Amino acid sequence: MKPEKKIEPGEQLLSVENVTLRFGGVKAITDVSFDIRKGEVRAIIGPNGAGKTSMLNVINGFYHPQEGRITYRGETRAKMRPHVAATQGIARTFQNVALFKGMSTLDNIMVGRTLKMHKSFFWQLFRHGPAMDEEIEHRKFVEEIIDFLEIEHIRKVPVGKLPYGLQKRVELGRALAMEPELLLLDEPMAGMNLEEKEDMCRFILDTKEQYGTTIALIEHDMGVVMDLSDRVVVLEYGIKIADGTPEEVKSNQKVIDAYLGVAH
Amino acid sequence: MLYNIFIDPFMQMAAAPDLLVQALWEGLVSGVLYALIALGFVLIFKASGVFNFAQGIMVVFAALTLVGLHEKGVPAWLAVLLTLGVMLILAISVERVVLRPLVNQPDIILFMATFGLTYVLIGLGEIIFGGEPKQMITEELFLPRGVIELNILGGRVLLQKIDIAAAVIASLMIVALALFFQYTRIGRALRAVADSHKAALSVGISLNQIWVIVWFAAGLVALITGIMWGARSDVSFALQTIALKALPVLILGGFTSVPGAIVGGLIIGLGEKIAEFYWGPLVGGGIENWIAYVIALGFLMVRPQGLFGDKIIERI
Amino acid sequence: MFYREAGQFKKTYQADMAVFPILQDRIGLGIIVAVAALIIPFFGSHFFISTVMIPFLVFSLAAMGLNIVTGYTGLISLGTGAFMGVGAYACYKLTTYFPDVNLIIWIIASGVFSATIGALFGLPSLRIKGFYLAVATLAAQFFLEWCFVRVPWLFNYNASGAIEVPERTILGIAITGARADPTARYLVLLGIVVFMTWIASNILHGRVGRTFMAVRDMDIAAELMGIRLLPAKLLAFALSSFYCGVAGACMMFLWYGGGEASDAFNINQSFNILFMVIIGGLGSLIGCFLGAALLNIVPVALKFGLPSLGVPIGGATAEHINLLIVGGLIIFFLIVEPHGLARLWQITKQKLRTWPFPY
Numbered sequence: 001m002k003p004e005k006k007i008e009p010g011e012q013l014l015s016v017e018n019v020t021l022r023f024g025g026v027k028a029i030t031d032v033s034f035d036i037r038k039g040e041v042r043a044i045i046g047p048n049g050a051g052k053t054s055m056l057n058v059i060n061g062f063y064h065p066q067e068g069r070i071t072y073r074g075e076t077r078a079k080m081r082p083h084v085a086a087t088q089g090i091a092r093t094f095q096n097v098a099l100f101k102g103m104s105t106l107d108n109i110m111v112g113r114t115l116k117m118h119k120s121f122f123w124q125l126f127r128h129g130p131a132m133d134e135e136i137e138h139r140k141f142v143e144e145i146i147d148f149l150e151i152e153h154i155r156k157v158p159v160g161k162l163p164y165g166l167q168k169r170v171e172l173g174r175a176l177a178m179e180p181e182l183l184l185l186d187e188p189m190a191g192m193n194l195e196e197k198e199d200m201c202r203f204i205l206d207t208k209e210q211y212g213t214t215i216a217l218i219e220h221d222m223g224v225v226m227d228l229s230d231r232v233v234v235l236e237y238g239i240k241i242a243d244g245t246p247e248e249v250k251s252n253q254k255v256i257d258a259y260l261g262v263a264h
Numbered sequence: 265m266l267y268n269i270f271i272d273p274f275m276q277m278a279a280a281p282d283l284l285v286q287a288l289w290e291g292l293v294s295g296v297l298y299a300l301i302a303l304g305f306v307l308i309f310k311a312s313g314v315f316n317f318a319q320g321i322m323v324v325f326a327a328l329t330l331v332g333l334h335e336k337g338v339p340a341w342l343a344v345l346l347t348l349g350v351m352l353i354l355a356i357s358v359e360r361v362v363l364r365p366l367v368n369q370p371d372i373i374l375f376m377a378t379f380g381l382t383y384v385l386i387g388l389g390e391i392i393f394g395g396e397p398k399q400m401i402t403e404e405l406f407l408p409r410g411v412i413e414l415n416i417l418g419g420r421v422l423l424q425k426i427d428i429a430a431a432v433i434a435s436l437m438i439v440a441l442a443l444f445f446q447y448t449r450i451g452r453a454l455r456a457v458a459d460s461h462k463a464a465l466s467v468g469i470s471l472n473q474i475w476v477i478v479w480f481a482a483g484l485v486a487l488i489t490g491i492m493w494g495a496r497s498d499v500s501f502a503l504q505t506i507a508l509k510a511l512p513v514l515i516l517g518g519f520t521s522v523p524g525a526i527v528g529g530l531i532i533g534l535g536e537k538i539a540e541f542y543w544g545p546l547v548g549g550g551i552e553n554w555i556a557y558v559i560a561l562g563f564l565m566v567r568p569q570g571l572f573g574d575k576i577i578e579r580i
Numbered sequence: 581m582f583y584r585e586a587g588q589f590k591k592t593y594q595a596d597m598a599v600f601p602i603l604q605d606r607i608g609l610g611i612i613v614a615v616a617a618l619i620i621p622f623f624g625s626h627f628f629i630s631t632v633m634i635p636f637l638v639f640s641l642a643a644m645g646l647n648i649v650t651g652y653t654g655l656i657s658l659g660t661g662a663f664m665g666v667g668a669y670a671c672y673k674l675t676t677y678f679p680d681v682n683l684i685i686w687i688i689a690s691g692v693f694s695a696t697i698g699a700l701f702g703l704p705s706l707r708i709k710g711f712y713l714a715v716a717t718l719a720a721q722f723f724l725e726w727c728f729v730r731v732p733w734l735f736n737y738n739a740s741g742a743i744e745v746p747e748r749t750i751l752g753i754a755i756t757g758a759r760a761d762p763t764a765r766y767l768v769l770l771g772i773v774v775f776m777t778w779i780a781s782n783i784l785h786g787r788v789g790r791t792f793m794a795v796r797d798m799d800i801a802a803e804l805m806g807i808r809l810l811p812a813k814l815l816a817f818a819l820s821s822f823y824c825g826v827a828g829a830c831m832m833f834l835w836y837g838g839g840e841a842s843d844a845f846n847i848n849q850s851f852n853i854l855f856m857v858i859i860g861g862l863g864s865l866i867g868c869f870l871g872a873a874l875l876n877i878v879p880v881a882l883k884f885g886l887p888s889l890g891v892p893i894g895g896a897t898a899e900h901i902n903l904l905i906v907g908g909l910i911i912f913f914l915i916v917e918p919h920g921l922a923r924l925w926q927i928t929k930q931k932l933r934t935w936p937f938p939y
Contacts (some may be wrong), residue, residue: 016705060804086806099796102863103790110787111794115806117787127782132594135786141595316709363838367914372656376713376858377914379851383907390900505847509716519711548730557719562718563702 010037012071013182013214014059019068021054021238029238036182037048041208043217047258050053051238053095053217054223056184057092059216060085060092072182081120087115093171093179095187095218101160103168105170107113112177114137129220145173148210149203176211183207185217189224197221201228226250235256273542285421287541288534293427293531296434297496300489301510302525303438304482304518306432310458311478312363313371317378320507321385322483326351327400327490327499332393334401342403342486351483361477367471386501400494407495430492438526441481443520450477460519505547505553512560521572528571532556581934583899584738599781621763624668630762631880637766637773638831639872643856644780644865645823650854652784652860653816654796655705656714660824660853662724665845666694667825668832672743676736678924683748683756683833689830691822697724698821721847728845733744740920745838756833765834772830777883781865783819792816794862855906859913861922870921878905 010095020026036042049158057063059070061080069076071099072088074231080210091112100108116118117138123131145219146152149169155160159170168188175183189197189202219225225232226246234242249255277284329350333343362377408425412562445451456464457474465471490499493506513532517524536559540552590596600606620633646660675688676907699722708716714931728734729741738744747757754760755768783789794802803809828845836844844887852875862873882898883903917923 061802062804081808082800082803083806083808086804093806094801096799098798100614100794100801102797105791109788110800111790111805111807114787114791114794119787121788124786124788125779125781127786133788135597136593139597143593174805362915363912369914369918372710373914374716375656376854379855379858380907380910380914383903383910385907385909387902389903391897391904401802417809462706463582467652508718508847511718515712515715550726550730554719554722554726557715557722558689561716561719565704568712579871 038229046235050235089181091178092173092184112174291534291537295530299529302513315375318381322486326487327494355479397498397500433574515560524572595859635849643868644828649820653792659720661849663821663824664828667828671829692827694825695822699818716752861920864922867922
């Protein structure tokens, strides 16, 4: 670990302290601590199988770590179901796109608005009056996101039929529809060509600017990570080996070893 | 009331141990038969990932074909051979018509396709052989008849000889299948397919061939089950609701485990007979029809992966 | 040529979010409802109404119920028949206790009872998925079926052990019982079905419907969107059983006019309705009607159509051939078009839209 840490502005949004996660006898994450500050782009990198996705799963409550504490917005949480994380403003995308394949782009993003819709079941029966007003209000919001992500043309296409790059974009849209405070992106650029990657980078940066969202992302493309992120945490075999600004991490010997291999 | 539920049945058991043994025996025998249906199912699920709803109907269909052929004047030995032939044709046509076009579809679609298969088999069987119940040709197949009386525990326990034969044949068949899986080339290929279709394909195993083999093996199991079951009652499609009982057995044992199917079958068979015998009268009888499902349901709530299944780790 | 949407621009989100955004579709729907409500009752024979139309409507309603839980929420239920039975018995008890209340109210209210029972048996769906759940719903089927036979309170201790439908009237016209005219029963049923279809369409096109589909397509992602799985699944089960219950009550009171539950609400009925949903199209309301129509027409055609064409065919044989055809159709549809008749219908519409110059 680096001895000197550059202090970034912004208060702590989420902190992970000494988290250990086991599956049976296998340790996926061992004693990892780091924090995410408001308004930053925080990258989590590391070789395959380093425990990055597991880390995101821990953060949004899908996995429950055996040891350690997670503090979000000043509250230390006990065991929590994922839908609670959603109500607290944590949204995410997935490594292997997890869209609702049978539904259109529009409906997928509308699902992201579910938590913001409160009109009672009674009005839903008639789809008139308050329920319809609510639908229209949220449709407007969703159309803004569709504009923002430049996916107007596929609004009514079932997402199962879309190419991979667009699916990733729709998934980002769905997460944005939740108006999250913390957005977790799991390899948002995996399997994309250069042009698509550039688009995605632009969307991520714009998201941060426009909505003020804090972003934690996992990415393998080092160029992207170095460009986008404010701070980087590096995992290897479930252990944190480095934490700091992109420059610091880039010159860290352990990180270089982890990526390039060491002569034993 | 509480006394009737929690104490009285056990008092009865203690008071008349011969009746208890009788009930246990009956449960054991029907358990073996459930296990046999479940076994055919597990074979298919392991090798092709298909939840074969039609397995129970295949049992009836096989038995009906055998009896029907014999009725039409075919000698017993030939009828058995011909029935095996029919099951082979069935396996091949299922592979051609159902599995091959539906490869790579979601499991649930294949599951529903086997519903269709169920209806086709019922319709076909009834058109060809008629819908009325038939007698199994036990004598012609050299199956024993009659009862053995055991005078034990101060009472009499009746064991049907056919039941004993069923238990023995079932055990032999399970051993044979286990050996086949473990030591033959086809058995190895089957296990490979069960683990991963794609990996098996990539080392040159023909999926289509494997599917025909397992469906035929399941058909063979179905025929034997059908003979045993038919000998205990009539052969008709009324058996299909009994065949559905294999489903809770599978839930208990897990879909992919042969020992699971056997243990599950025995638990369900014993459980429902004992429940019917001692607790049934409290609510007016007939609980045999649903108690198996309730046992399985309760069990699922505790262990969703079944007795012998691995713990499910969800990934995203 | 007449099926064109060119020139129909949507100026508001409300217009764009309509269930039938295309004008011709709305006109078509209007014509269908008008034919069903005005022409069939006056020009259809009693035979046609009671052997074709009434069963068709009852099955459509039941298929709609099953489609909510299986097609929209992705939870296979094999307990449809039993849930229909709950509706029928609830309606029977209600109308014997309160004979003066309008029967239609009790038919709808009986749905509440089946919804409760359905939600109860839906509880395991939180922990159990897929095939396992299908088997779990069989527990509901067999347990309830047993109750229908063994709990004499349910059928008012009748010697026959069956529901004996009493005569009930609306505006002085008998709609149930021996004196009820098929046309009157048909019109009542039609009203119920149209109303409940409209409600179902509203629910499924709104937030609740999206929640169901999200659970069906990717339950983990849905949970991470803030959807609580258990309430969503229970709601699906309750809603589905509500529709099935009403269908069951309609079946007993407006179609059968009494009978034994073991025939009407057994496991085969559950399968029958599942097949309608599969053939019609999982996750489609129109599919419910198409599936019910097809599976309803095949047996009637075999039973009455072939003999009238001079092909001698016994009742039993017709039934067997029916099984064969239904089974074959299921496999056929799953292979050729897993989305059922509803998708074929959409494709036809798409073709019509571009006809006669598809390029």
